Amino acid sequence: MGEERTLEERLVIVKEEGDEELDLKKRVWEETKKIWIVAFPGMLSRASNFGMVIIAQVFIGHVSALDLAAFALVQSLTLRFINGILIGMSSATETLCGQAFGAGQHHMMGIYLQRSWIVNLITVTLLTPLFIFSAPIFIGLGQDKDVSIASETMSLWLIPLMYLLVFSFTIQMYLQAQLKNKIVAWLSIASVIVQIFFSWIFVFKLDFGTYGALGSFILSNIAVVLSEFIYIFCGGCPLSWKGFSLDAFSQLWPVIKLSVSSGIMLCLEVWYNSILILIAGYMKNATVAIAAFSICLNVSVFEFMICLGFLGAACVRVANELGRGDAKSIKFSIKVNLATSLIFGIVFFTLCLVFGNKIGYLFTSDEDVINMVSELSILLAVTMFSNSIQPVLTGIVVGAGLQSVVAIINLVCYYVIGIPIGLLLGFCTDLQVRGVWIGMICGTITQIICLSIMIWRTNWDDQVEKASQRISRWSKPDESS
Template identity: 60%
Template sequence: MGSKNVGDELEESLLENENEDGNETLKWRVWREMKLMWKIAFPSMLARVTSFGVLVVTQSFLGHVTELDLAAFALVQTLFLRFINGIILGMSSATETLCGQAYGAKQYHMMGIYLQRSWIVNIITATITFPIFIFSTPILRGLGEQEDISVAAGKISAWTIPYLYYFVFSFTIQMYLQAQLKNMVVGLLSASSFVLHVVLSWIFVYKLDWGVPGALGALNIASWASVIGQFVYIFGGWCPKTWRGFTTAALCDMWPVVKLSVSSGLMLCLELWYNSILVLLAGYMKDATTAISAFSICLNISAWEFMICLGFLGAACVRVSNELGRGNAKAAKFAIKVIMTTSIIMGVFFWIMCLVFGRKISYLFTDDEKVADAVSDLSVLLAFSILLNSVYPVLSGVAVGAGLQGTVAIVNIVCYYIIGIPLGVVLAYVVNLQVKGLWIGMLCGVVAQTTTLSIITWRTDWDLQVLKASERLNRWFLKPSDELN
């Protein structure tokens, strides 16, 4: 397969150039690593930017309907969808760790089994969280949100239930294909669904005047269209080495997968819920509708750019897990350096863009001058959030590739919930900095997390991680003849 040859070329080129001039060898290695990194990162960026883009487009269409719908969707998206997104994306990162290391170790048939195990775990998880979308209005009332926003959010929440189960398959399939360098199909399908969503939203909202049902109906149709395309790709025979059909072997050894999934879920949940809690706190301010709208617009801009950084997270995870699976600790460390440098360069570019166009961006989401003023007031803080986005996702990807999710979860608890949120509350309500205070607290938490993860990555014994990866894969390995079909 083409994807296998790219990985093999990297390894062969390193061996061929081992005895050449040091500078030339370094240039050759950097070029090879960059080539392999972008083969993973670009499709991942395309998929994540466009899949998140459907939410941004939905918010944009609703924002031009009424400010109340904009604020209500902001609550549903940042509290409920992000809550579930954090759980399922986090638990799906176990697939990323296992499939990446299995591919590096050439245990190809195990990847399909890991994928099926993740589907089982995630479907059960999504079903357990299902009632949140049914009882969203009373939940928001109980949290003290305004009555009109709570009622509007309840109507919107019911329409997002199909999107809940879209998460189950979208995340796991992307990580399964990404681990074997076949995620370009995911990027293309996601980009196509984004275009479909824009067209359907325009027809349903503007032409047919269906309002909220039209915008969210377009969201569900476009999102599921991409997942159906991914099923066709896998089941249609384009993954012959890693997909051998459904098997009851997926039901075996579930507990170790559940434990890794839970630690993975906790790691990313704590990160994604961080922003959700801050949006909830914004709802307690004097002008709650404006505060929530402005804060969520800034978070969406940051999150959309963050989707690009998640491409580097995916590249870091795949490269580290592949090399650990192969038993090559030096190649894993070299990959981390190349990916981190590239991500920081892109982060600086977007940091500058945000400083220049901070206020103008708000008019993509709203015509309300009060909201635009509030967004403009946050633009400098938004720019520095975007700059930090270029660093800590790569470090998180390294942790996922090595299976260190539990360690990162502890770091997130301390940095976000002991440092970031309490500081944000003090600055917002005691010092009276309002939304700006919340954002400063958020930034402090991210800085603490980034610093801590940098130290952990620097001090990690990668030769030891190679041994741990080998032990994990050997413990869960099933020979093809042992599968219970």
């Protein structure tokens, strides 16, 4: 009888282990679905948005090598500089809206959105002189005079784009926090198709050249923003959009603080790439160096924009669960999100190694630029892999509202480690542009290590309590209910 009981006990143990395994698979599948609900539309919209920049660069590159270098300078320095500020500051919208949605405070999401508009519009207005005086700024930084002068008109054309991006970024994060970002994805894809069509008409048929490509770029962004407004104002978000409110002008200081810390966090990362482009301008044959480095960087950023879908998913999932008060679900979501993103990184790493010597032909017919792009392809592949890890880690801390700590990490990893190594290898060895890129990789890998340690040591129960206090302090009753 004792042996029979032992056998029964063993069968029970096996059954329990099987049930646990099935339960784990079910939990992974459910979490994966939640991640992809946010990540996939985010990937489409981010990739489409950045694809619009690449499309403009492609058409300009087939007009003039000088214009290509000028656009690369404006896009890689000024545009990316301000773009980083806006994306970073808009991530405050994602944090606040995500936690409000998780806590069931839907009516506060529209107010948070309007507060972000106020803060970001003021910021853009203060930064417009960077576009107006771009030529003397570039010349003062030691960039090629012809390239700097050619970039002046392009900079003026892009001023309206900055104001459009204020609404585009904040609305996207507002919709994403409530799992309504599919509309943004489809609008972004449609805008890419529109841009390609009008660019072909303006550049090749009407012979408007570079200005035709820039005009198509701006018109496509206008179409996206107008469509987003129509969606929100015409009942697309009945629970979270209650119309314009004077409450948007109250409690601005906490939003400013979170927005500024968010902006600094991401800007230190985006500016890092911009400074590397600036360094490339001091290399031998600066025009080729800037063009090649910019092409590789844009390919890297394009993949990074896809992986930002996982950043958005990590941010939304962490913020939602913080709002609900579930620390265990946060930890589980982090593991599933990171594993999924790593698979993407391996795929892009492999593709870049296989097709690295063909990338340059997509952007230019200049053989010198194409050859330099080919030389950078291996380093580009390594960057592609790291791009799959870093956004998820950043999304986790953004969802928790820990942007100020990450800003310090970014400052040290990029500016104390990455740039000095890039300068040393770029100017003190024969590596030139490759040395600068190696420095960039060193900074990114150090950042990944630091963020991983930070997240591993975070007490998520404490973060749940802090999120609850923040929601209670900044919220107001829903008067419409």
